[in-house]
Amino acid sequence: MRRFFVEEITERDGFFTIVGSEAKHISRVLRMGRGDRLILMDNKGARFQAVIESAGHIEVLVTLEKPIPIPPPSPAKITLCQALLKPRAMDYVVQKTSELGVNCILPFSSERTVANVEKNKFGNKIRHWEKIAQNAAKQSDRGTPADIGPLISFRDLVAQWKKKDAIKAIMWEEEGAKDLKSILRKSPTMREFMGIVGPEGGFTREEIQVAKEAGFTSISMGYRILRSETAAITMAVIVQYEWGDLTLDNL
DSSP states (O other): OOEEEESOOOOBTTEEEEEHHHHHIIIIISOOOTTOEEEEEETTSOEEEEEEEEEOSSEEEEEEEEEOOOOOOOSSEEEEEEEOOOHHHHHHHHHHHHHTTOSEEEEEEOTTOOOOOOGGGHHHHHHHHHHHHHHHHHHHTOSSOOEEOOOEEHHHHHHHTTTOOSEEEEEOTTOOSOBHHHHHHTOTTOOEEEEEEOOTTOOOHHHHHHHHHTTOEEEBOSSSOOOHHHHHHHHHHHHHHHHSSSSGGGO
């Protein structure tokens, strides 16, 4: 059955009304109608199997037939701190890391950040990324979508996490001694990870030093220099493989 996302499923006499873009998608794009079944998901992780009673262009009325169990969350809690990228690359990072089970995505600006968003328009960007994360949750059958944080500065970001008990790493192309796998395997009982991925131009040495003073370990991805969006996705994959649910051991 197709999945559709709403902010909150609130039952009224067994019925629920879907509005907005999902209603339009159901009626206009998919041309679903009375008697068709679907799955409703919301921000709190609730899920229901539902059947359509009526489908208009503005709203779709459904009967909530039965609740559906929520898929188990990944045993790894992952926070991705991603330097603001150009729009297409940033959208791609949000989509793919959300599919991979990243819990939270925190956009930040640093000294070499190229992309720029006017402050009065950043709320629209957040809503845009939240929608991407919601669609990724539907695609990957996640219980809830990834949270998207507000845009902050690099220094404020590392300061906020200075006392946090987690494995904290920052990707740096000049690191020659430590890699992600090795630091994950040194703490096999830890299941919370925070990783920082820089902008297209990378980090300055001063920024790396600031991160280290806040408890972050600089890591390498090997001999290849990866694009920022590739590095973010690779990081999420490695953490999920080592700690999470990309292996049959956790199923």
